[in-house]
Amino acid sequence: MSIIYLDNSATTAALPEVVTAMKEMLAENYGNPSSLHGLGIRAEKALGEARRQVAGLIGARPTEIYFTSGGTEANNWALRGLARARRRQGRHLITTAIEHPSILVTCRRLEADGFEVTYLPPDPRGVIRLADLEAALREDTILVSVMSVNNEVGSRQPVADIARLVHSRSQAVLHVDHIQGYGKIPLNCQEAGIDLMSLSGHKIHGPKGVGALYIKEGLRLEPLLLGGDQETGRRAGTENTAGIAGFGVAAHLAATGFAERTARMQEIKLELARRLVAEIPGAVINGPAPEEGAPNILNISFPGVRAEVLIHMLEQRGIYVSTGSACHSRRESASHVLQALHLERWRQDGAIRISLGALNTPAEIDPTVTAFKECVQELWAL
Ligand SMILES: Cc1ncc(COP(=O)(O)O)c(C=O)c1O
Structure with missing residues (x-):
């Protein structure tokens, strides 16, 4: 049937081009990108290509893309890394009541750690009201986190308007969970004024277990994973080279047509x-x-x-x-x-x-x- x-x-489903790129990384281009020999350099080049491809779809610089183990890690990192980096400036965060559990459960943990979180309610269409956001913004608000597209009902938040409001009325950083919007709706992080953006490979016909966090150049964010100096020291751990290459190809195909x-x-x-x-x-x-x-x-x-x-x-x-x-x-x-x-x-x-x-x-x-x-x-x- x-x-x-x-x-x-x-x-x-992973697209055939994605599978081909991943196979090549696993069987032939299997070097560790940190190795100094030719195989390492080839793997490092493949990561660079994937970084360009993933960045291209959101108008980011390749150097602003940090690969992660998926959307969940990207969301955890954005919230916890920013909260830790700015805890002396403030302890208030704003998000919406309809975020993915990787945001909501992380917020609950932050609350247990002494942060305060405001959860904005959606209107009947699943969209937050800008007036509610404006009223919630405070002097000690360090982060606003909203999803571009809701994964259950498909509602879209007015991300560009939200960014304008956040940046004109506060010192807060704007994080966007773009995991369901990536490859589905156009969103340029520079034009829209987004500081952090989470992406995932497996929603765009790439592999599971790989994603990325866009971190605007110059933004301070504490690492989540400590260890080696991969991802310019911001995210430790030997890179999932096959997954990243597959994610890159998927992003390239999503951008084409x-x-x-x-x-x-x-x-x-x-x-x-x-x-x-x-x-x-x-x-x-x-x-x-x-x-x-x-x-x-x-x-x-x-x-x-x-x-x-x-x-x-x-x-x-x-x-x-x-x-x-x-x-x-x-x-x-x-x-x-x-x-x-x-x-x-x-x-x-x-x-x-x-x-x-x-x-x-x-x-x-x-x-x-x-x-x-x-x-x-x-x-x-x-
Ligand atoms: C809106 C949203 N955020 C985050 C995630 C988590 O991404 P991942 O499955 O790559 O961990 C998902 C996955 O369903 C999602 O739909």
Whole structure:
């Protein structure tokens, strides 16, 4: 049975070019970038190329890109590293109530360590209000951390407006978790005025376990990992050269044909949204209106249908989707994002996330809608 994979916000398939680049690093270009011999120098060159490729997509300088073990490490490093570096200037941080656990749990730890965190609530579309941010900014605010795209409902924060506000009204540093937005929405860190930005390889058809933190030139940030002097002494540990090379190729491919690819995702998403709502009575979209959110994420509920049940029925037909977010979909508790949107309980329990990637095609729309319709009707008949 051929499958239709619609869970690209959880993770994506590595593209063939990515796999080829990784194989080469593992089998042939396997030197340690710190070694002084030819193999080491070749590996170091491959890292430099990947740094350029990853930087290119966000308008950063390659020297501002620091490779990490993924998005989670990048988020931990940004928050903890900045808090430690600025603890004498202030102990207040601002974030949103709908961030990824790698931000929220890190904030809880910082609170236990004596920092104070303000969690901004989203409006019903999953977007924070600038007036709330303005009211929360204080003299002792050292960091504002917001996600560019929410991983569960696809809402987009007005990052450029947020940056303007933060920099005009405070001394705080702005961190953006761009892990779901990278390769999906255009965002230039220099033009937008972003100081720190987290990225991850496996959401853009690169490998898992590799990511990056963009650190604006001159910004002081304490390291998270101590040891050797890799990554110019800011992040110790022998580099994951194969993963980094694969991430670089994935970023390069995401930059190539960016506009056409994201437009295609958006078209597929809009058509899926339109047909599911039109053809399944009572279906409702959660979060932003489809045309407002990220081009690839659609969150939808059907009355009287529990998400877990529908997901398993769809899988039997070869359609792969998820509940709110794969990261905590195995837990019983409701999604903190859907709770923060104050959705009725049935919508929270029934929320299905459809997320598109570079490999999805319009030909998948028809069989997907048919499968949803048949599964929901079957459940209603029970
Ligand atoms: C918004 C967001 N931030 C951070 C992460 C964590 O990234 P990684 O899986 O690379 O650790 C994810 C992954 O789902 C995410 O969606």
